[in-house]
Amino acid sequence: MSEVNEVKKIAVIAGDGIGPEVVAEAEKVLKRTEELFGHKFETEHALFGGIAIDERGTPLPDDTLAICKASDAVLLGAVGGPKWDNNSKELRPETGLLGIRKALGLFSNIRPAVIFDCLKEASTLKPEVLEGTDLIVVRELTGGIYFGEKFRRETENGQEAVDTCVYNVSEIERIARQAFEIALTRSKKLTSVDKANVLETSRLWRETVIRISADYPDVELDHVLVDNCAMQLLRRPSSFDVIVTENMFGDILSDEAAMLTGSIGMLSSASLGEGSFGLYEPVHGSAPDIAGQGISNPIATILSVALMFRLTFGYHEAAASIERAVKNVLDAGHRTGDIAVDKSSAIGTTAMGDLIVAAMSK
Numbered sequence: 001m002s003e004v005n006e007v008k009k010i011a012v013i014a015g016d017g018i019g020p021e022v023v024a025e026a027e028k029v030l031k032r033t034e035e036l037f038g039h040k041f042e043t044e045h046a047l048f049g050g051i052a053i054d055e056r057g058t059p060l061p062d063d064t065l066a067i068c069k070a071s072d073a074v075l076l077g078a079v080g081g082p083k084w085d086n087n088s089k090e091l092r093p094e095t096g097l098l099g100i101r102k103a104l105g106l107f108s109n110i111r112p113a114v115i116f117d118c119l120k121e122a123s124t125l126k127p128e129v130l131e132g133t134d135l136i137v138v139r140e141l142t143g144g145i146y147f148g149e150k151f152r153r154e155t156e157n158g159q160e161a162v163d164t165c166v167y168n169v170s171e172i173e174r175i176a177r178q179a180f181e182i183a184l185t186r187s188k189k190l191t192s193v194d195k196a197n198v199l200e201t202s203r204l205w206r207e208t209v210i211r212i213s214a215d216y217p218d219v220e221l222d223h224v225l226v227d228n229c230a231m232q233l234l235r236r237p238s239s240f241d242v243i244v245t246e247n248m249f250g251d252i253l254s255d256e257a258a259m260l261t262g263s264i265g266m267l268s269s270a271s272l273g274e275g276s277f278g279l280y281e282p283v284h285g286s287a288p289d290i291a292g293q294g295i296s297n298p299i300a301t302i303l304s305v306a307l308m309f310r311l312t313f314g315y316h317e318a319a320a321s322i323e324r325a326v327k328n329v330l331d332a333g334h335r336t337g338d339i340a341v342d343k344s345s346a347i348g349t350t351a352m353g354d355l356i357v358a359a360m361s362k
């Protein structure tokens with residue numbers, strides 16, 4: 001996909017709260033990747049979120065957007081915090097998040113859920129059920145019921161509310177292709193989740209996914225109804241590899257899948273647009289309750305870099321090196337406070353980042 005020595009531009013948005021702490025550790029990983037693998041990254045920092053409101057009077061300044069658009073990928077920490085909670089809508093960090101996704105044309109959200117053996121006890125599920133779980137939920141992000149027409153009307157039975165769910169073929173095609181492409185880089189197994197027994201949008205979804213599957217003969221495709229998928233995720237999560245689904249189903253299933261792993265500090269994510277461009281960020285927020293204490297877990301952000309390597313740059317070896325390093329550090333017993341059983345032995349953000357960097361190898 002990419003030449004090893006091609007310089008890759010990464011917009012780095014630290015954001016608010018623990019954002020700057022965890023992003024700093026991810027940047028160390030970028031630097032170590034350059035040393036180990038010869039890849040070259042050019043990073044440019046940009047203001048976004050609460051800090052941008054304070055310094056520029058808007059959560060998403062034009063130059064931040066310009067930096068992102070001129071980059072191959074964006075690495076984002078987290079935004080938000082109580083300081084801005086009572087601001088008007090346009091002066092809220094979350095408004096910036098919606099704005100940046102729209103402006104960058106990001107139409108899918110990718111959430112891996114991987115079980116680290118040594119953290120199985122952190123999950124609410126039995127360890128034997130979790131064994132071998134390593135899945136990705138690919139969620140359509142810009143269509144469906146969240147974006148359809150919504151209104152209320154008076155009827156003879158009182159007030160009625162309507163939410164419409166709309167999907168067109170091209171919206172389904174582009175997310176399906178993305179999911180097939182991701183499946184090709186993994187175990188070539190794709191599960192499309194819908195509710196085709198009752199919803200017309202789901203019937204179009206299924207028809208379209210089946211048509212696109214003709215271009216991916218090496219990928220084994222199956223279809224699961226959303227209610228069944230919700231059950232199977234709890235019963236035998238390891239049977240899934242890549243799951244692709246529409247916006248609302250994906251919203252719910254990706255949170256369910258995330259909770260299999262037990263800790264929010266471990267979860268990476270990507271939002272992808274056309275081509276290979278993507279925005280990578282931890283699933284967690286700015287954690288204002290622990291910000292500035294140096295105790296946040298940087299692993300979600302570090303694993304977001306690994307995801308960036310895989311999905312945007314095609315640097316699979318470097319990605320594997322990061323993932324292996326995280327596993328080795330955890331296997332050796334090192335824990336930040338959020339994943340430590342014995343809190344007194346917990347290490348800080350920088351120490352965790354340094355250990356992961358030191359554990360990276362070719």
Ligand code: NAD
Nearest residue numbers: 078079080081264265284285286287288289290296297338
């Ligand atoms: P949160 O994810 O920030 O925190 C939830 C809990 O998890 C907290 O107790 C926190 O300390 C802990 N936690 C989160 N990440 C951690 C980490 N890396 N290491 C250790 N512990 C961690 O969710 P919240 O408290 O609901 O939201 C706080 C702020 O973040 C709000 O302003 C919210 O709007 C914002 N937010 C931003 C994003 C984003 O930037 N994409 C996502 C979610 C929430």
